[in-house]
Amino acid sequence: MDIKLVKDILEANDVVARGIREKLEQSGTVMINVMGSPGSGKTSLIAKTIEGMGETHRIGVIEGDICTSIDAERLARYHIPVVQINTEPFGGECHLPAPAVGKALESFDLSSCDLLFVENVGNLVCPAEFEIGEAAKVVVLSLPEGDDKPLKYPLMFRESRAMVISKIDLGPHIDTNIGKLTGNAHLVNPGLDIFLLSAREGTGLEAWFAWLEGVLRSKG
Amino acid sequence: MDIKLVKDILEANDVVARGIREKLEQSGTVMINVMGSPGSGKTSLIAKTIEGMGETHRIGVIEGDICTSIDAERLARYHIPVVQINTEPFGGECHLPAPAVGKALESFDLSSCDLLFVENVGNLVCPAEFEIGEAAKVVVLSLPEGDDKPLKYPLMFRESRAMVISKIDLGPHIDTNIGKLTGNAHLVNPGLDIFLLSAREGTGLEAWFAWLEGVLRSKG
Numbered sequence: 001m002d003i004k005l006v007k008d009i010l011e012a013n014d015v016v017a018r019g020i021r022e023k024l025e026q027s028g029t030v031m032i033n034v035m036g037s038p039g040s041g042k043t044s045l046i047a048k049t050i051e052g053m054g055e056t057h058r059i060g061v062i063e064g065d066i067c068t069s070i071d072a073e074r075l076a077r078y079h080i081p082v083v084q085i086n087t088e089p090f091g092g093e094c095h096l097p098a099p100a101v102g103k104a105l106e107s108f109d110l111s112s113c114d115l116l117f118v119e120n121v122g123n124l125v126c127p128a129e130f131e132i133g134e135a136a137k138v139v140v141l142s143l144p145e146g147d148d149k150p151l152k153y154p155l156m157f158r159e160s161r162a163m164v165i166s167k168i169d170l171g172p173h174i175d176t177n178i179g180k181l182t183g184n185a186h187l188v189n190p191g192l193d194i195f196l197l198s199a200r201e202g203t204g205l206e207a208w209f210a211w212l213e214g215v216l217r218s219k220g
Numbered sequence: 221m222d223i224k225l226v227k228d229i230l231e232a233n234d235v236v237a238r239g240i241r242e243k244l245e246q247s248g249t250v251m252i253n254v255m256g257s258p259g260s261g262k263t264s265l266i267a268k269t270i271e272g273m274g275e276t277h278r279i280g281v282i283e284g285d286i287c288t289s290i291d292a293e294r295l296a297r298y299h300i301p302v303v304q305i306n307t308e309p310f311g312g313e314c315h316l317p318a319p320a321v322g323k324a325l326e327s328f329d330l331s332s333c334d335l336l337f338v339e340n341v342g343n344l345v346c347p348a349e350f351e352i353g354e355a356a357k358v359v360v361l362s363l364p365e366g367d368d369k370p371l372k373y374p375l376m377f378r379e380s381r382a383m384v385i386s387k388i389d390l391g392p393h394i395d396t397n398i399g400k401l402t403g404n405a406h407l408v409n410p411g412l413d414i415f416l417l418s419a420r421e422g423t424g425l426e427a428w429f430a431w432l433e434g435v436l437r438s439k440g
Contacts, residue, residue, distance in 0.1 A: 037257045038344045038373060039365030066345065068371050092375055094314065094345035122372070123345050124258045125286065125314035144364045144387065145259030151288050153258060155312060167364065173393055
């Protein structure tokens with residue numbers, strides 16, 4: 001009965017996600033679902049992307065958090081459209097369900113937004129199960145989280161089209177083996193595109209921007 | 221209807237948790253529920269605790285993961301009882317529910333186990349909602365995760381009796397403000413006991429051991 005119910009919830013979610021996808025296709029907006037653990041560097045990645053691509057693209061952000069608008073306030077400094085979703089009124093949900101994203105989209109003028117980031121709730125597990133109508137899912141994994149994570153949390157890496165390994169400047173101070181990490185990620189998903197970067201030092205961003213340009217050109 | 225169902229699931233879980241608590245009280249076993257994000261350092265904390273307290277206490281571990289037995293194998297090297305729970309056969313659950321813990325307990329000779337660690341699935345959100353009959357919940361937060369996490373994921377910090385801030389050796393290389401982090405944690409839960417340590421450098425462990433001794437003396 002539990003399994004049946006979970007199936008129903010996921011199916012209902014997917015129906016809404018399909019509607020969102022159609023709406024975004026009509027407006028020509030590419031939506032990227034950014035997922036990863038708390039503190040993996042999702043907001044920093046989006047901030048650096050706005051800095052690097054905000055002059056040539058019209059970027060918007062939907063911020064998903066259980067509580068607070070800390071991240072939304074941080075990104076609003078860039079004077080771009082930012083909408084905050086707090087899941088606490090809905091029981092502190094551990095992921096963004098498609099209906100919450102659909103509701104947030106009502107606040108956007110999609111016709112003037114080319115690239116829309118959704119920063120999901122910090123969680124390497126649950127968000128991967130919920131389609132939100134995105135063009136692509138991206139997982140952000142910070143180097144200190146360790147090289148075994150793709151094996152231990154495979155769904156996230158299987159569902160994602162790209163993995164951003166963040167905080168690589170910490171490499172000399174920790175034991176994570178980057179070769180092992182990328183190898184484990186490709187074991188789970190051989191087609192995963194991988195980027196290594198440090199938002200703090202500003203390194204590795206160009207390859208990430210080029211990948212996004214490719215997704216934008218192909219409209220997903 | 222959704223909310224009603226979630227309530228039913230949590231209530232059913234709590235009934236099982238109460239049974240587990242009674243069983244542990246009878247055997248005089250203190251069970252600690254160790255929670256935190258993927259890669260926060262939960263396994264390292266348990267490993268260092270076995271090294272520091274394993275000669276004077278009979279320690280056991282239940283390892284909760286979606287997939288793999290990487291952590292269980294790492295801890296089995298200490299020649300202590302370790303039971304692995306994989307949640308993948310149950311839909312890749314993002315937390316350990318009480319029935320899974322109850323099942324794992326059947327594999328333990330509880331009469332010869334004083335201190336039992338349960339390493340929950342790596343997730344700063346969902347595990348906090350599920351009682352498992354533990355004497356105390358402990359959240360492990362690694363310094364690179366950032367100082368705003370107690371505000372953004374308050375339930376975990378509200379439910380926990382202690383917070384272990386791990387990887388403090390990375391302090392000089394990152395922007396996390398420890399004073400702000402502990403302040404935010406105490407805003408959410410004024411009674412939270414806080415420990416700062418580095419498993420890598422072996423610092424800060426004595427205060428953590430002393431806290432565990434106190435929990436053991438009071439049997440929870």
